[in-house]
Amino acid sequence: MKPFRRTLAGRLLADPQAAIAMLIIAALVLAAVFADLVAPYDYSAMNLADRFARPSADYWLGTDNLGRDTFSRLLQGGRIALYVALTAVSVSALIGLALGMIAGYGPRWLDNVLLFSFDTLRAYPTIILALALAALLPRGLSTVIIVVVITSFSEYGRVVRTQTLSLKHAEFILAERAMGAGFGRIVFHHLLPNVLGPFFILAAMNLPVVITIEAGMSFLGIGVPPGTPSWGATLKDGFDHIRTTPWIIIAGGLPLILVTLGFTFLGEALRDQLDPKLRRGR
Amino acid sequence: MTQPILTLKDVVVEFPGLRGLKGLMAPPEQRHVQAVAGISLDVQPGETVAIVGESGSGKTTLARAINGLVPLAGGEVWFDGMPLHERPDWHAVRRRVAMMFQDPSGSLSPRKTVRDLVLEPFAIHGIKLDDPGAKAADLLATAGLGPDFLARYPHQLSGGQARRVGVARALALDPAMVLADEPTAGLDVSIQGEILNLLNRIKAQHGLTTVIITHNLNILRHVADRVAVMYLGRIVELGEVEQILSTPAHPYTRALMAANPEPDPTARHERITLKGETPALNARPSGCEFHPRCPVARPECAERAPLLGPTPGAGQVSCHFPIHKDEMNTA
Numbered sequence: 198m199k200p201f202r203r204t205l206a207g208r209l210l211a212d213p214q215a216a217i218a219m220l221i222i223a224a225l226v227l228a229a230v231f232a233d234l235v236a237p238y239d240y241s242a243m244n245l246a247d248r249f250a251r252p253s254a255d256y257w258l259g260t261d262n263l264g265r266d267t268f269s270r271l272l273q274g275g276r277i278a279l280y281v282a283l284t285a286v287s288v289s290a291l292i293g294l295a296l297g298m299i300a301g302y303g304p305r306w307l308d309n310v311l312l313f314s315f316d317t318l319r320a321y322p323t324i325i326l327a328l329a330l331a332a333l334l335p336r337g338l339s340t341v342i343i344v345v346v347i348t349s350f351s352e353y354g355r356v357v358r359t360q361t362l363s364l365k366h367a368e369f370i371l372a373e374r375a376m377g378a379g380f381g382r383i384v385f386h387h388l389l390p391n392v393l394g395p396f397f398i399l400a401a402m403n404l405p406v407v408i409t410i411e412a413g414m415s416f417l418g419i420g421v422p423p424g425t426p427s428w429g430a431t432l433k434d435g436f437d438h439i440r441t442t443p444w445i446i447i448a449g450g451l452p453l454i455l456v457t458l459g460f461t462f463l464g465e466a467l468r469d470q471l472d473p474k475l476r477r478g479r
Numbered sequence: 480m481t482q483p484i485l486t487l488k489d490v491v492v493e494f495p496g497l498r499g500l501k502g503l504m505a506p507p508e509q510r511h512v513q514a515v516a517g518i519s520l521d522v523q524p525g526e527t528v529a530i531v532g533e534s535g536s537g538k539t540t541l542a543r544a545i546n547g548l549v550p551l552a553g554g555e556v557w558f559d560g561m562p563l564h565e566r567p568d569w570h571a572v573r574r575r576v577a578m579m580f581q582d583p584s585g586s587l588s589p590r591k592t593v594r595d596l597v598l599e600p601f602a603i604h605g606i607k608l609d610d611p612g613a614k615a616a617d618l619l620a621t622a623g624l625g626p627d628f629l630a631r632y633p634h635q636l637s638g639g640q641a642r643r644v645g646v647a648r649a650l651a652l653d654p655a656m657v658l659a660d661e662p663t664a665g666l667d668v669s670i671q672g673e674i675l676n677l678l679n680r681i682k683a684q685h686g687l688t689t690v691i692i693t694h695n696l697n698i699l700r701h702v703a704d705r706v707a708v709m710y711l712g713r714i715v716e717l718g719e720v721e722q723i724l725s726t727p728a729h730p731y732t733r734a735l736m737a738a739n740p741e742p743d744p745t746a747r748h749e750r751i752t753l754k755g756e757t758p759a760l761n762a763r764p765s766g767c768e769f770h771p772r773c774p775v776a777r778p779e780c781a782e783r784a785p786l787l788g789p790t791p792g793a794g795q796v797s798c799h800f801p802i803h804k805d806e807m808n809t810a
Contacts, residue, residue, distance in 0.1 A: 368580045376578075377600075
């Protein structure tokens with residue numbers, strides 16, 4: 198067994214940037230999971246007497262136009278954000294991984310077909326596609342997830358394809374073939390482990406992007422149904438009253454900033470640790 | 480004469496020359512280039528044949544074609560009575576023909592430990608081992624590495640150590656033949672010597688047939704029984720190692736030897752510098768393909784291609800005017 202400090206987790210903890218990132222992420226995940234216990238109020242309870250309350254000891258981040266506690270709503274929103282981000286990222290990453298490896302290791306014509314479709318999808322602006330799909334599909338989180346999957350799997354596909362292509366003619370793959378290894382063994386034992394590094398980094402860096410897309414769609418009114426405490430919806434409420442009560446929109450932006458920072462730091466630290474050339478020491 | 484274990488008959492390997500529209504418009508003979516252009520060779524059991532030549536002479540491609548890593552465009556390959564040109568069961572063939580690649584570390588899967596790497600052939604061929612750890616240590620020991628290497632990753636090995644892992648792995652399934660592509664490439668001279676001694680010891684112990692691809696002429700005498708010299712995908716000279724080294728008959732062979740640094744200052748060959756570059760495979764010269772660079776070319780060399788024929792010694796050479804022994808020191 199390797200000593201703990203040499204394992205990936207150990208090396209990440211030794212990197213201050215990664216340690217901060219994991220702290221932020223852990224705090225956010227815990228807050229979201231235990232939102233019901235942590236939250237001082239029911240996220241949907243209205244208190245018309247305390248409308249537009251300023252941040253105070255009673256309402257840490259103030260209240261909105263219906264007197265609902267913003268802090269409690271943000272905690273609940275964390276659940277939605279994490280649910281959307283994790284589902285959408287894992288689905289689109291898996292589709293991208295499969296298609297990317299097929300494109301990279303498969304025949305040339307198939308590579309061309311897949312590459313063409315990746316480029317077509319990448320060229321399409323996310324928000325336009327979101328608006329079009331929102332018009333067709335029922336309003337809700339699944340629509341958000343579908344939009345994210347359609348617009349982002351090609352990104353994973355491209356990264357994985359490039360990586361696979363560069364490994365396809367590597368001598369160790371030839372050596373495997375020369376020993377008699379079959380297609381499945383080469384793909385799953387020898388290509389996959391070498392493709393996963395950049396792939397995980399991309400996924401980690403994409404999590405906050407997805408959360409922002411959800412927030413953006415909810416802000417535009419094509420995301421979650423009204424009344425759902427998503428971060429985007431909170432931003433939208435704050436935006437409506439930005440002149441009189443600016444703290445709502447400021448509070449709504451805080452978790453987005455934290456989540457983006459956390460996952461981006463983690464992604465960068467992962468990249469440094471997984472790429473042996475960037476790794477300091479062994 | 481015993482039955483050869485490996486027989487090559489007019490082996491041809493082609494690569495696409497021009498792609499896309501340009502390829503469709505081009506005359507048929509330019510659509511493909513022949514990296515290996517009709518090679519015939521017999522290898523006897525237990526024998527070591529070295530294939531030498533400049534970069535681009537098709538020697539690596541030839542080795543890969545024997546193992547089916549690149550498809551044959553023509554000719555026949557027979558291994559131990561099996562026709563490898565007729566869609567053989569490669570899985571079974573590759574169990575008996577081990578291959579070593581040029582890059583010692585690059586041919587090891589980077590995220591596997593040495594233990595997994597040397598046991599890989601058993602996993603590929605579904606062979607259950609009673610004690611995999613002991614087997615792995617045993618194989619490493621044969622290749623001269625201690626058991627403390629089992630847990631290492633390829634990037635933690637030096638070139639020589641990685642090469643030894645490659646040797647251990649090549650021997651894992653007790654193959655009948657080893658194809659070694661540049662076994663000494665990228666290693667410094669002292670390590671080269673160790674690896675060659677290791678190969679020789681293993682060959683003697685297991686009675687291995689070996690085909691060694693190399694451009695390093697210094698190692699020939701230590702490892703090879705016979706030498707085939709390749710130029711532009713063809714064999715230009717073939718013979719016993721001593722004979723090739725002492726009385727090369729083809730001007731190209733002589734030029735290769737002249738270009739090779741000779742450590743003994745009293746035994747210098749005269750220098751023959753070749754004119755120009757190796758011709759491109761899609762612009763093969765007429766007649767003898769070596770004539771534009773040949774120091775002793777005559778007009779008819781450009782018109783008529785020579786065939787591989789017997790030399791004054793016991794070898795074969797494809798040259799209209801092979802160099803005789805008595806010319807060696809006067810030329």
